[in-house]
Amino acid sequence: MNWDALIPLLVVLSSLLPGLIIFGLAEERVRTRIVLNLLGALSKVVLVGWMLWGVYHQHYYETRLVLLPGLELVLRAGPLALLFVTLSTGLWLVTTIYAIGYLEGSPHRSRFFGFFSLCVTATVGVAMAGNLITFLLFYELLTLSTYPLVVHRGTEEARRAGQTYLAYTLFGGALFLLGTVWLYTLTGTLEFTPRGFVSGAGEEHRPALVMIFALLIAGLGVKAALVPLHGWLPQAMVAPAPVSALLHAVAVVKAGAFGIVRVVYDVFGVEYATGLGVTDPLAWLAAFTIIYGSLRALFQDDLKRRLAFSTISQVSYIVLGVAIAGPIATIGGLVHLVHQGLMKITLFFCAGNLAETLGIHKISEMNGVGRRMPWTMAAFTVGAFGMIGAPPIAGFISKWYLGMGALDAGQGWVIIVLAGSSLLNAAYFLPILHAAWFREPPQSWPHEHEHNFGRKETAWALLLPPVVTSVLAVAAGLLALIPFSPLDWVKLIAQREFYQP
């Protein structure tokens, strides 16, 4: 029995099966549900660890399943796939713990955790997809499984946010489908190949290929929140905090950005794409999104909305790194996939803590909260400084490489965009920190949680995750130069794409 061929499938099943079982659990079976959740998360961690070890020792993990004559469903554990899978798996474990704490006593938890697990199943499927059709399948599955999480609260507002979400994502999905099928009719294959497979299509199809690129990027850009396709993201903030954390750090936006990485590297090939002339417009679009997102963030008083616009801005760093089309910029963009994930999830965890424990939703209500919830705000501070790009937090590393890469590729204007963005980040994060640490707290908080947490500032399950992820964010930056850090890993991926013949 070829176990190696089953491992990728098992990784997908490790969250699918617990999810399906959880759907059937009665609401009161709290302990069973927690056990199933953690079991799924931990088994996924174990399996991913196994794959990491195996790939390091030259094992090959691939699952294939015939879908149509001539097209297969392919799950493959390559270095890039593993990067995203590890991020997803690790952050899922952390978010599960957080969600258990956050939704304590809320209704419909079985439904929530069921769809939560489906969402992660779709994400790892996206990560390990070995060809465009597998990617498409899990990408649409991601849309379908995140919708119930967005409308979870069942209010009219949630329902409308869900409709907006679907309108954007399904429209993007249709464009993506069109691009994929068109590409298939031109090239006869959809397998992800290093340096791309599109060059086999022939010269006469160049205009068609440009259109296909536009279609694919548009479809992916909806989830990656590229302007003007970003409209769904701020509205989706109506979902509970664990959903926002998952959507913004791990699943949806990263799937979109990851897809753009795949399209540029493994479908078109960076050199071919540059030759087609599509990378420059992509870079401009990404740069515009970066500035636009940061500008909109400045004017938000609602904390989650400010973080949402910050995400719109930050995810485009990844796209920018890819679009600049140089090895060093690639490293910057790819490593930001991991770094932004760690930092943003920290920020959302903290926002969730503030909302759940003290009823704080707006920045204007955050005066002096640093004294009431020091650990949460410390984690928030780490995340914020990382976003701004201050060393030694991980965000600095990504921005450094992006800047260096831009210079290396002769695109100096990017430095201005990066600098401007950092300034804007500072402009909308520093006032929050100032208010939280240095202002006087109000007489009473908007809605303090009845439960007395004793000496802790809030429940363990809510406190531990942001602390852990903020420590990881610092570690990723400080220890970036040791082997097996995200940076080291990304360098390996870039090398495969750029240096090996």
Add this chain to the structure above:
Amino acid sequence: MTGTPWGIILIMLPLAGGMICFLWPRVSTVLGLLTSLAVAVSVAGLGWQLQEYGVYRHAIGGWGAPLGIDLYADGLSLLMLAVTALVGLGVGIYSTGYFSCEDSQRFWPIWLFLLAALNALFLAADIFNLYVTLELMGLAAVALTSLTGSKDALRGAMRYLLATLLGSLAYLFGVALLYHGFGTVDIGMLAERVESYPIAWAAFGLMGAGLMLKTALFPMHFWLPPAHASAPAPVSALLSALVVKASFYILLRLWLTIFGPLNEGIELLFGLLGMMAILWGSLQALRQTRLKLLIAYSTVAQIGYLFLAFPLAMTTGASAWHAMAYLALSHALAKAAMFLAAGNLLRFGGHDRIADLDRVVQRLPLTAGAFALAGVSIMGLPPSGGFIGKWLLLEAALAQGHWGIAAIMLVGGLLAAAYIFKVLGHTFTQADISHEPVAVPASMEWAALLLAMGAVLLGFLASPIFSLLDIGNAFSLNGVSP
């Protein structure tokens, strides 16, 4: 096994079952379910035989064509029979919970007659036999539609009856012309003899029009929404899933064997009407406030997709036909599941107003899940049978540069998503006025869910099903080789 007359069994079993249920009403439910099961097993037996020995042809009474009645089964017939048996089983299980005792005793005989007619239709080898089975099917379907005796049901049934009789008469007229022109009613012989004469065109015009009316292709779809919406839920499922597919099957057979090779350009008309059906049906579905009407208009739209294959198959051959067959199969399962789910919602809340679906996702999770999964196939999202069909049709359209068709398909998918999620969105929210909920039996919920899961499962079974479809080469007779 070769000698087993599966065709005879498939027709006689439900016929006998129906008669016994009519004469001895008390055993209806049990006998009905047993018969459905036996039919499913027989279809499997026929399938086995087809795989081992190729196409099945049986001359009733030993007389043989052209004077006798032949039964003929190839891959296409087999799959239609299979989906009929599956949907029939699902609906049968559902109806045990749905109907009251008396209604159930009326339901089973008529449904078993309908099943016999459907099986006979899919096994028919000559055009007159097709007329007979078509009429039987129509009459049984009308009777089922009027089962509950409500005003709406009676009106819907009457309209349906008049439309179906008109269609059959037009078809019969075409049969008369074909027989006069070419001397036989056997499909195989007609295929060899038919040539491009005015009489053939007239025949095709009449038969085509009649069958298009029965299949509710735009613009002759007016009778479908009232009929399917006012019938009891299991009957709506049977109508949308199976009955409209039967007349479509006849049209397809005639096209593939007799009229398609004449190459008169009619396929462009089919394609155009199909595109308009998709747009009109989807837009109308979006406007509905009542769930069953929404689902009925969705059927009008989905039938449009099936007709898109006609222009596409002219140059790409089998791949477009495979896509269409797959869409037909998935739609049958998914639409049946949807109507059954709607029946559950109606039982639960006493109404089917979409905006007042009160937190159904929490209180009837299996039903909501069934509707969602069925919706996934209708929208053509992966993984589902609908996605496979959509992918193949898109591929065929783009390979030939039919941008219009590709665009309409994508727009149709988005519109379908709009009306499906319109319903799903409301299942999460609370209604303004709460109703006293009525319990829904597990058999009803599970029947809907299992059929919906079948539609999704079809997404992974493309390869084996395509190889089954190709038994008998139904699709390679038309122009280009596959």
Add this chain to the structure above:
Amino acid sequence: MNSAFLYALVGVGLFSLGLYALIIHTHLLRKILAINVMGSGVFLVLIALAKRTGLAVPDPVPHAMVITGIVVAVSATALALVLMLKLVAATGHAELSDDQRESQ
């Protein structure tokens, strides 16, 4: 122009007249009658076309088809009449009113 052809034309005429009546009239009984007239038209065509020149005996196959068709028409008419009666009992008049608007 032999007589058989003339009968066939009459059959076509009946079919068309029946179709016209089906569309125009609103009373259900008239619609049912129209269907029957259309049916008779088709049967007439079948029988007329069964006459073969040069042979004494006409082709029996269309005759068989007509007999089958008559049986089907009888059952269909019976069903239609019962439905109509039930509709009259339920609504008071024998017309398919514009109920499309009602169910919206």
